[in-house]
Amino acid sequence: MTAHAAAAARLRDVVHSATTGLVDREQLAELMVLASVAGEHLLVVGPPGTAKSAVVRRVAAALGGRYFEYLLGRFTEPSELFGPVDLRKLRDGRVEADVTGMLPEADIAFLDEVFLGSTAILNSLLGVLNERRFRRGHTDVACPLRVCVGAANALPEDEALAAFADRFLLRLFVEPVPDNRLEALLEGGWAQESRAPGATADMADLDLLRAQVAQVRIADVRNPLAEALRKLRAAGVTLSDRRIVKTQRLVAAATVLAGREQATEADLWPLFYVLPSREAQLSAQEVLRGSMLMATNPTLRNAVEQVVLQPVSRVDRLVQAAQSCLDDTGSAATRTIAEALLREIDANFAAPALSPELAAARARLVERVSEPA
Structure with missing residues (x-):
């Protein structure tokens, strides 16, 4: 396995x-990864209450970078995000901010009610966000920010x-x-207190893949993207025009996360x-159906499935979810998860339409659900 694949x-x-x-x-979580690599x-x-901040915190903790989070309000002062004025330097006539532990030093940031x-x-x-630089008075520092996740209850009208x-190039509406998933929600919420630390990566993984983005050969997908x-x-x-041009970088990042250096039509789904807007995305699911038939990504399966809404993508995700559930023999929640997966499989596929892989899963x-409790 290559370093990029690992x-x-x-x-x-x-x-x-x-x-x-x-x-x-x-x-x-998957779109955080895509945004970070891009x-x-x-x-x-x-x-509120849809676990936005919980996911961001968990991903940030697993990646191990410096994390900054803040809930903005009408009376939030700039110093609460960017640091107070350094009083020692102010005595010498220099207006500089002390950014220690603040947003300009963060690798990953979450700004609620942005x-x-x-x-x-x-x-x-x-x-x-744009230049990865913070300027205030005599302060001019480079920011290591890989990704900023902004959250809001609605899009602004102003x-x-x-x-x-x-x-914010990527938009997700939750x-x-x-x-049909309420049982899984209740079970998962009850088990949160005893959740063990999970898999980890680090900033080096993001940086390795991010450096590879510039090497992706993307010329062959420009015509399909334009169409x-x-x-x-x-x-x-x-x-x-700005969003159109930047979409190419997301396509290249999706290519890298799929383990390839040549972009194909399978990588156009980040568009x-x-x-x-939510309305634009709902319209696009039908409009782009033909353009997204080939969409796939082994690292970001759930994000792709939402785009294409095709049986093949759903099968891929359900098989992976079933395998993860079956491999997890130590959790009390596996029976509930297995029951939820069975409901989803049966709601989406008639028995004759099950692929051999999904039928086996x-x-x-x-x-599993038939085993004694």
Whole structure:
């Protein structure tokens, strides 16, 4: 196994470990990984209490980088994010911020209610997000930030805030757990207190893969990408030129995480998450269906499945989930997880339509739930 493949495998394990017990939140963890490798940022939109911060914290802890988190409000001061003025240097007539332990030193950042920040905060954030630099007075420092995850309950309607939101290239819209997964939600939540530390990677894995992004041969997918964009425009879904150009970097990152150096049509799926609104993404699932038929990624299976909504992608994810459940013999939650997987398999596939792999996984899950408690 190459160093790049090993790094991608460790990140895949981090995603699985970080989302154990958190139902339907694998997408968030996977898109954090994609954004980190691409050098872009992620905006998560959804109601409170949907485990957004829990996933970000777990992924950050597993990656081991310096982590900064803050809940913004109308009265949040810039110093709460970027550090106070260094009083010792102020006596010498220099206005410098003491950034120790603050956002400018973070590898991974989570900003909750990000659109509630003041104009001064958002202006400083633009420099950190776009240029990876923090400037204030005489302070001018490079920021090691790999990814910033912003969270909000809704997209802003104010044009100035919408322009700031455009700096978050990836968009994920989350909903409360659906009715058919409530048992898994209850079981997972009950088991949170006893959750053991999971798989880990480190910043070196991200940096190794991120350096590989620039080496990806992407020319062959520019025409299919342009054609997909034309389909979106014809359907009334438009993107800014900046977002269109940056989509190529996400495609290249997806290629790297798939273990390849040559981008193919299988790597075009990140375009879905570049679309800025929930309505645009829902429209795109039908508009882009033909363009995304080949979409696949062994590291980011759940993110791909949401895009294509094709049986083949669902089978791939269900087989992997079943194997993980069956391998976990020490957890009290495995029976509930197995029952939830069986419900999902039976709801999506008639018995004659089961692939041999999925049929075998289903049979083993039945054996698991039939075992004495």
